[in-house]
Amino acid sequence: xxxxxYYTTKHVNSNLEHxxxxxxxxxxxxxxxxxxxxxxxxxxxxxxxxxARMMEEVEAGTSTIEEVDDTPE
Amino acid sequence: xxxxxxxxxxxxxxKIDDFSGDFDGSDATHALAxxxxxxxxxxxxxxxxxxxxxxxxxxxDYTVSGTNITFTTAPTSGDNFFGVVMGEQxxxxxxxxxxxxxxxxxGNLVTPGTLDVNGQELILDADADxxxxxxxxxxxxxxxxxxxxxQFTANTFTAASGSVVALDDGxxxxxxxxxxGDLNTGVYFPAADTVGVxxxxxxxxxxxxxxxxxxSKNLVINGGITVAQRGSxxxxxxxxxxxxxxxxxxxxxxxxxxxxxQDSTTGAAVPLGHGYxxxxxxxxxxxxxxxxxxIVLRNNIEAQNLQHLRWGAATAKDVTLSFWMSSPKSGTHxxxxxxxDSSSRHxxxxxxxxxxxxxxxxxxxxxxxxxGTINNDTGAGLSINFPLVCGSTYQNTKDTWAAGEDxxxxxxxxxxxxxxxxxxxxxxxxxxxxVATDFAHEDIGTTLQKCLRYFWDPLQGGGDxxxxxxxxxxxxxxxxxxxxxxxxxxxxxxxxxxxxxxxDGIQVQDHSTAAWMTSTSWSYANQRMGxxxxxxxxxxxxxxxxxxxxxxxxxxxxxxxxxx
Numbered sequence: 155x156x157x158x159x160y161y162t163t164k165h166v167n168s169n170l171e172h173x174x175x176x177x178x179x180x181x182x183x184x185x186x187x188x189x190x191x192x193x194x195x196x197x198x199x200x201x202x203x204x205x206a207r208m209m210e211e212v213e214a215g216t217s218t219i220e221e222v223d224d225t226p227e
Numbered sequence: 228x229x230x231x232x233x234x235x236x237x238x239x240x241x242k243i244d245d246f247s248g249d250f251d252g253s254d255a256t257h258a259l260a261x262x263x264x265x266x267x268x269x270x271x272x273x274x275x276x277x278x279x280x281x282x283x284x285x286x287x288d289y290t291v292s293g294t295n296i297t298f299t300t301a302p303t304s305g306d307n308f309f310g311v312v313m314g315e316q317x318x319x320x321x322x323x324x325x326x327x328x329x330x331x332x333x334g335n336l337v338t339p340g341t342l343d344v345n346g347q348e349l350i351l352d353a354d355a356d357x358x359x360x361x362x363x364x365x366x367x368x369x370x371x372x373x374x375x376x377x378q379f380t381a382n383t384f385t386a387a388s389g390s391v392v393a394l395d396d397g398x399x400x401x402x403x404x405x406x407x408g409d410l411n412t413g414v415y416f417p418a419a420d421t422v423g424v425x426x427x428x429x430x431x432x433x434x435x436x437x438x439x440x441x442x443s444k445n446l447v448i449n450g451g452i453t454v455a456q457r458g459s460x461x462x463x464x465x466x467x468x469x470x471x472x473x474x475x476x477x478x479x480x481x482x483x484x485x486x487x488x489q490d491s492t493t494g495a496a497v498p499l500g501h502g503y504x505x506x507x508x509x510x511x512x513x514x515x516x517x518x519x520x521x522i523v524l525r526n527n528i529e530a531q532n533l534q535h536l537r538w539g540a541a542t543a544k545d546v547t548l549s550f551w552m553s554s555p556k557s558g559t560h561x562x563x564x565x566x567x568d569s570s571s572r573h574x575x576x577x578x579x580x581x582x583x584x585x586x587x588x589x590x591x592x593x594x595x596x597x598x599g600t601i602n603n604d605t606g607a608g609l610s611i612n613f614p615l616v617c618g619s620t621y622q623n624t625k626d627t628w629a630a631g632e633d634x635x636x637x638x639x640x641x642x643x644x645x646x647x648x649x650x651x652x653x654x655x656x657x658x659x660x661x662v663a664t665d666f667a668h669e670d671i672g673t674t675l676q677k678c679l680r681y682f683w684d685p686l687q688g689g690g691d692x693x694x695x696x697x698x699x700x701x702x703x704x705x706x707x708x709x710x711x712x713x714x715x716x717x718x719x720x721x722x723x724x725x726x727x728x729x730x731d732g733i734q735v736q737d738h739s740t741a742a743w744m745t746s747t748s749w750s751y752a753n754q755r756m757g758x759x760x761x762x763x764x765x766x767x768x769x770x771x772x773x774x775x776x777x778x779x780x781x782x783x784x785x786x787x788x789x790x791x
Contacts (some may be wrong), residue, residue: 160748177750178721193483193723195749197435197757201605203790207466226700 155217156182156210158225166186177224179208241266243274243310250789252303256295259312262439265294275311276425278302284506330520333546340557378537392455400428401771423662432664435642437602445545445667446528447611449678450472450655452503453669455489455689456684461510462487462522468790472678474526475790481616482641483513488649500668501551504653513616513643520618522643523563523634526655527791528717531607533601536659538566542594548576548611550589550655555648559581559638561625563612564593568599571632586651586727596628607715615642679713683787686778693785694777697735697769702767705774706760711787714754721759721785731782737772 157179163172196204196214211217241261249257259266259274268274271285274296288299302308328598350369354372366455367379376390385391397403397415404427405413411428421435450474457470462485465478469487476487490506505524511518537543546564554560557580566572574596578589601608614621617635625636642650654666685693697707711719723744725732733744742763750758761776778785 162750177748178752192725193747195721195747195753197718197720197749199718199752201789202720203466203717204720224631226704 155211157212157219158182159216159219159221161221162224162225163223176221179205179219240311240313243276243312243662245308247302247306249310250302250304250306250308253301255299255301256297259291259296259310261312266318267294267379268296268312273313274584275313277305277307290665301538308747309390314612320595329590340603360366370503374685389575393687397506399423399425419432426549430662433660440442443667443669443671444656444658444664446532446609446657446659447473447526447655448528449469449549449674449680450526450653450657450667451501451666451674452489452505452653453671454674454678455503456678456682456686456783460552461485461489462507468682468788469505469524471503472682472776473790474505474524477521477525479519479614479621480517480521480618481513481518481643482511482515483509483522483616484511485509485615499664501653504551504553504651507615507650508652509643509646509648512646513641516616516618516641518618518620518645519636520616521614522616523614524650524652525613526611527607528609528611529791530602530604530606533608534603536595536601538596538599538601541597543599544593545595545660545661546657547590547592547658547663548655548657549666550590551586551651551653552580552589552613553584553586553649553651554580555583555642555645555650557581557642558640559618559636561614561635562591563634565610565612565632565634566596566599566601566604567607567610569596569598570630572596572599572628572630573623573633574628575623575633575636577625577636577638584649592663594628594660598628605791609657611655611657613650613656614639615650617641679711680716681788681790683711683715683719684784686781686784692778692780694775695760697759697774697776699737699767699772699774701770703765704760704762705776706758707776708756709759710756715787715791716754717787717789718752718754718757719789721752721757722745722784722786722788723747724784724786726782728782730779732779733761733783734777735767735780736775736777737767740767742766 159176159179161174161176163174166193176198176199178198181194187193190223196202208217212219229594243266244263248259259268268291269287271291274285276283276289280352285300289296317372328470337544346362348358348362350358353659356370358370360368361369366379371378374663376387378385378387389563394403396417397413399412399415402411402413402415411669412426415423415425417433418424418435421433423430423433425431428730452471456576457468460467460470462478465476467476467478471487471489485507488506488508490504491502507524536546548562548564558581558754559577562576562578562621564574574593576591578591582588612634614634617639621634622639623629623633642648655664656666658664683704695707697705697711699705723733735744742765744761745764746762750760759776
C-alpha cells in the first residue's frame with residue numbers, strides 16, 4: 155500500500171530557512187483527489203495504532219510513503 | 228443431776244428384735260429390726276451379737292448387708308439370741324450455718340436445684356485467676372489469667388480491648404460467621420489474610436487476595452456492550468473495529484466473514500440483567516479451515532491501567548474472567564489472555580458450552596503471570612480474545628502462560644463454519660483475584676466517558692448531523708480547531724466515513740451558500756485537539772466568514788480514533 159505524507163514548510167529564522175513538518179498521512183485509497191468518499195488522516199504519533207501499523211508495513215517493505223507538499227498558498 | 232454446759236451426745240444404740248424363733252440350723256440370713264423397724268448397720272462391728280451367751284466375732288462369725296445379718300454357721304433351733312445395734316446410717320439433718328467447709332465435699336457435685344452464687348466469683352482454674360463473675364447486676368464478666376477479657380450484658384457480648392473473638396475458617400456453604408435463619412450466608416476465611424463473603428452458599432466477593440478496588444473492579448471497558456458509537460460493521464480486514472466501542476477483530480487468512488452489531492434483542496437473546504450484546508452474524512462461512520486461519524474478537528486493555536496486577540513479579544495477582552456467551556455450538560470453546568508487551572505471551576483457557584444457541588455464564592480464573600511484562604504506558608497491556616476461527620498455527624497448550632501469539636487449544640472449534648451461525652457475547656468482566664463476582668453494571672454515561680478516550684464519533688450512533696464552526700481561510704478552504712470531549716489516548720486518526728452516495732458527505736456553508744467537501748486535512752493533532760481543514764472546489768465567496776462544517780446526514784460520519 156502507498157501512503158501520502160502531507161507536509162508543510164515554514165520559515166524558521168530570519169534567513170528564510172525552511173523547516174519541513176509532516177502534518178498527517180493518508181492511505182492512497184482515501185487520499186485527496188480520490189473523490190467525495192471516505193478519507194483517513196493519520197497523525198504522526200507513535201502511540202497511534204494506525205501510524206504504528208503503517209510504519210510496520212513500511213519497515214516490512216509492504217508499504218511506501220510519498221511526501222506531498224501541503225503548505226497553504 | 229443436770230449437766231452443765233452442752234449436753235453429752237449419745238450414740239444411737241438399740242436392742243435388736245429377737246429373731247431366734249427363725250433358727251432352724253440351715254437359714255443363716257435373718258432380717259434386722261429394732262422395735263419392728265428395719266435397721267441398717269453401717270458395718271458388722273456396729274452390732275453386738277450373742278448366740279447362746281457367746282459373743283460372735285464380727286466379720287468372722289457374721290456379716291451384714293443392708294438390713295440383713297448372715298451367720299457363718301446357721302444357728303439351730305433352740306439357740307438363744309440377743310443383739311444390740313450401736314449405730315446405723317442416719318440422716319444428719321441440716322448442718323448449722325457456716326459449718327460445712329469445702330474439705331467436707333468430694334467427688335462430682337450435683338445440685339438438685341438452682342445453684343445461686345449470688346454475685347460471688349466462680350473460680351475455674353487451679354491458680355484461681357480464671358473465673359466467671361456477676362458481681363455487677365445483669366452483667367457477666369469472664370476473667371482469663373486475672374484480666375476481664377469478655378463481658379455479657381443484656382443482648383450484648385463484648386470482647387474487651389486486646390481480646391478477640393476468633394472463629395473457625397468455615398467454608399463457602401457453611402460460613403464461620405452466619406445467622407441462625409440462613410446458615411449458608413455469612414463470612415468465612417478461605418485462606419490466610421483472606422475474608423470471603425458468601426450468600427446462598429456462593430462466594431460473592433473476597434477481601435485480601437481479591438480486594439475491592441478503589442475504582443471500577445472491571446478492567447474491561449464496555450464489557451456490557453452498552454456503548455456503540457459506530458453502526459453495524461461488516462468485518463473484512465484485520466484490525467476492523469466492532470460497532471461496539473473497545474472491541475475489535477484480529478483476522479488472518481480466514482475466508483470467514485461476519486457482521487458485528489450491538490444486539491439489543493430482548494428476552495432469550497439477552498441474559499438477565501444485560502440490555503445489549505455483541506453479535507457476530509456469519510455471512511461467509513469458513514468451510515475449509517487452514518492452519519494459518521484465525522479470527523478473534525478482541526478487547527484491549529490499556530497497559531497503564533494494569534500496573535496493580537504486578538505481572539512480572541513474584542507477587543503477580545490472579546485475575547478472573549467472567550462473561551455470558553451464546554454459541555452456535557456446544558462443547559469445548561476457548562478464550563485467551565494475551566500480553567502484547569511480552570512478545571505476545573498468552574494463556575489459553577477452555578470452557579464448555581452445554582447447549583448450543585443458549586446463553587450461559589462462564590467464570591475462568593487465570594494465574595498471575597510472574598514471567599510477564601506489562602509496560603506502564605498507553606499501549607495495550609492485555610487483550611481478551613475470543614477465537615471464532617483458530618487454525619493449528621494459532622493453537623497451543625491450555626492452562627499455562629507461554630510465549631507466542633496463540634488463541635486456542637487443540638479442542639477449539641470453528642464457530643464460523645455455517646452462515647446460520649450467530650455468536651453473542653456480553654457481560655465481559657476481568658477482575659483481580661480468584662473469584663468471579665457479579666458483573667459491575669456501569670451507567671452508560673461513565674462507560675461512554677471511558678470510551679471517548681479511545682474513539683469519538685460526534686453522532687455516537689444516532690442523530691442527523693455533526694457540526695463544527697470554522698474560519699474561512701480562502702474561497703476553497705475552511706479550518707476548525709477540534710477539541711475532543713476528553714483527553715484521548717494518543718493523537719487520533721481522523722476519518723470521514725462516506726457512503727459515496729449522492730447526498731451523503733461533508734458540507735461547508737457560509738451565511739448563504741453550501742458546498743460539498745472535496746478533501747480534508749488533519750494537522751497538528753495531539754491528545755487534546757487538532758486542526759481540521761476542509762476543502763471544496765468553489766462557489767463560495769471571499770474569505771470573510773465563520774463557516775459551518777457539517778455532515779449532510781447520518782450516513783456521513785466524522786470520527787476520531789485513538790484506539791488500541
